[in-house]
Ligand SMILES: Nc1ncnc2c1ncn2[C@@H]1O[C@H](COP(=O)(O)OP(=O)(O)O)[C@@H](O)[C@H]1O
């Protein structure tokens with residue numbers, strides 16, 4: 400049995416490309432690196448990852464027909480162990496297959512209530528450890544090479560469960576002064592989690608995203624990122640590409656585009672995702 404690496408996409412901010420990068424790095428790892436990949440969407444009820452893979456209607460229909468038990472939130476509820484004992488194959492009921500090779504455990508509306516419920520768990524060890532236990536017991540035996548978690552863009556009990564469960568964090572960042580400060584804040588927060596709780600979690604990669612080659616500012620801030628964070632910065636910038644927005648709105652990633660459909664920027668973005676995915680795999684292997 401091989402090792403399963405776990406990695407969270409996280410930054411304490413919305414709109415930086417967490418979901419986009421989770422999906423595209425996942426598909427790059429699956430298709431270009433030939434690894435088995437599971438994506439888990441903890442980022443809230445909008446079910447953005449299901450949308451990105453054209454599964455939104457199916458997931459929504461399951462929720463409306465109440466064929467949504469168990470779901471990702473159930474795995475972190477107090478009675479999960481009792482519940483899972485009653486199910487034949489709990490993991491099979493949680494996982495959806497996508498057309499792009501990666502598997503997905505989609506988000507669920509009850510993640511909101513779960514966040515509040517976790518807040519009522521007195522013992523911090525238990526409050527933040529539930530997802531780790533679920534992954535240990537149910538996901539590791541499935542032999543995925545990489546499990547990528549898309550976390551909420553806020554520090555809350557659900558994102559903490561994600562950070563507690565993973566050894567590595569990928570943070571997509573735009574090249575702005577504010578984002579630079581946020582990246583510093585993230586390093587500090589992860590340091591705090593390591594020191595206060597003994598959790599072995601570190602910033603594995605800052606991923607320059609939505610990069611604009613036409614402005615000096617992006618190049619300048621990128622330099623600043625390299626000076627401060629060195630090799631933690633991913634090897635390739637992900638350019639801002641209309642094709643990414645368009646494809647994900649259509650329920651797919653840019654890896655589904657045929658060669659002759661690829662604009663220059665789309666091709667560049669796709670190659671950058673592959674290079675960053677390969678580098679991420681190397682770092683996870685170390
Ligand atoms: N490299 C990119 N090029 C173009 N659009 C992007 C890129 N990365 C993200 N986006 C778009 O930016 C918006 C926010 O991205 P998203 O991945 O949803 O961020 P988050 O999950 O951090 O909130 C979405 O509309 C997405 O399509």
Ligand SMILES: [Mg+2]
Nearest residue numbers: 417418442447
């Ligand atoms: Mg998101």
